[in-house]
């Protein structure tokens with residue numbers, strides 16, 4: 001038996017850097033250093049663990065939709081241990097929203113061939129957390145999302161979802177789309193050997209025509225939403241800062257009382 | 263006036279507060295029609311009517327509890343087809359966003375997630391969002407189809423606005439996909455007796471500085487003196503000192519209370535992402551250089567083991 005896993009990974013601006021918008025109100029991806037979204041490292045990690053715990057022949061493909069530099073994200077995932085990579089890159093993709101991204105990912109996943117898709121819980125730039133659900137809807141397969149624990153056995157995926165009001169145990173048969181949270185287990189660091197091996201692993205590049213997608217279906221033109229304005233939040237006015245010399249608790253209570261919290 | 267669908271988040275008929283906030287926002291854009299699904303759906307009607315729902319569409323079926331997400335999408339789609347609303351509003355919970363996204367895709371509409379405000383505009387509802395860890399505020403709108411918008415808790419005040427709230431049964435036919443993901447077991451979260459983190463007016467959080475699960479008792483004592491919810495940084499959660507459900511930040515809950523008190527929390531960008539929109543921010547940290555002090559309205563540089571108990575005592579004294 002074989003198991004084909006596709007892991008969707010996003011290349012995002014570094015959250016600890018100075019993120020901002022470009023003139024067309026899309027996320028500026030030129031001026032800010034990017035990296036493999038930390039939350040997608042957890043998805044790669046779970047794919048590797050499923051592979052390690054399986055008697056089947058598992059093949060892990062990492063897939064990204066993004067600009068040229070997004071190759072860095074693929075390299076990182078390959079050096080963690082994924083087998084091969086697919087990069088969907090096309091100038092017409094600039095400004096694509098979540099619905100468009102899910103279309104491109106779904107077509108690429110179908111073209112690559114899959115039994116299991118694993119995504120991160122959310123991208124660290126858009127933070128929508130909707131792409132995995134959209135992929136399940138588009139691919140017409142079960143969504144088994146926001147898992148803090150996941151396992152695959154005999155064509156069935158099982159997992160634990162820590163929801164808002166309850167913890168649920170979920171189960172679905174493959175093919176399926178899974179997303180994992182940052183509670184699913186620390187992602188491994190690439191080893192030196194892994195980094196060297198990654199250089200020889202295949203990275204395929206596809207554009208929109210390879211996926212039979214028209215330019216109008218994606219990009220700013222194809223977007224279903226418009227951002228009309230983006231304004232930097234005014235810096236918070238500097239607050240009062242006191243040093244505790246025995247009265248700190250009292251002073252703080254005084255402040256809370258002045259604001260009517262007590 | 264056009265109708266606006268509001269997806270009701272409820273537990274066995276008890277409506278959760280964010281849904282009532284949605285009704286306030288929905289009334290700015292049209293006439294709220296609520297959609298309540300699952301066990302106890304009809305019991306939501308009285309509360310929803312008090313807060314402005316002109317109609318409450320209900321449907322009860324075992325599928326809503328036994329399978330993940332899709333049955334709810336099927337029902338909401340049926341409601342959209344029945345009502346032809348001007349917009350669909352859904353609470354921004356993890357599940358709410360997934361339901362909203364799949365609905366948007368099915369009905370060929372755009373989706374906006376995590377709105378913190380909503381106004382009527384010439385070209386449809388305009389949503390305010392807070393992005394990049396709340397360092398930017400954007401105004402967006404859906405340009406194709408029926409706007410589907412998820413709204414964060416604490417984005418609007420709950421207002422009394424009595425309306426008819428007529429209960430109507432919604433006809434739902436489940437899709438083939440509805441039973442794809444089975445919920446084989448469910449353990450409801452145990453109530454702590456404290457307010458819900460995302461809904462609380464005051465949140466008291468502890469971080470790595472709390473230095474041990476047992477020490478969270480002093481954070482809880484402060485929270486209880488203020489009737490607040492308890493939050494934690496990821497460092498405190500990862501150390502096993504406090505449950506993940508209480509984590510505040512990018513991969514935890516996003517909170518926007520009237521008052522946020524951070525103790526022993528440095529204020530990393532991922533933590534800020536979940537609390538920066540709080541109205542008043544207070545921090546206690548022994549490091550005067552901690553980035554959290556950049557956000558505060560009032561900060562105390564000091565040892566939390568001295569300051570927090572003293573604060574709690576003082577609050578108790580003042581409250582008598």
Ligand SMILES: Cc1cc2nc3c(=O)[nH]c(=O)nc-3n(C[C@H](O)[C@H](O)[C@H](O)COP(=O)(O)OP(=O)(O)OC[C@H]3O[C@@H](n4cnc5c(N)ncnc54)[C@H](O)[C@@H]3O)c2cc1C
Pocket residue numbers: 038039124182468469470471472494495496497498509510511512513514515525526527528529530531532533536546547548549552564565566567
């Ligand atoms: C993808 C990703 C997602 C993340 N998501 C989240 C998230 O959702 N939420 C989150 O919180 N973090 C998140 N993080 C982690 C975040 O980057 C920080 O590591 C974390 O917030 C640090 O927690 P902390 O402030 O409690 O600990 P630290 O940064 O170690 O700070 C502890 C603070 O306590 C102070 N202190 C120590 N002892 C005392 C004392 N006795 N009295 C007073 N002060 C004291 C110290 O001066 C210090 O400032 C995420 C990281 C990544 C990469």
Ligand SMILES: Nc1ncnc2c1ncn2[C@@H]1O[C@H](COP(=O)(O)O)[C@@H](O)[C@H]1O
Pocket residue numbers: 008009010011037039040043063064065066098101105118119120121122123124126127128129130131132
């Ligand atoms: N451009 C992209 N390329 C590859 N994967 C993506 C992309 N955008 C989103 N994803 C995947 O979808 C998940 C959720 O993203 P989002 O819905 O944007 O928060 C991410 O963790 C990724 O696994």
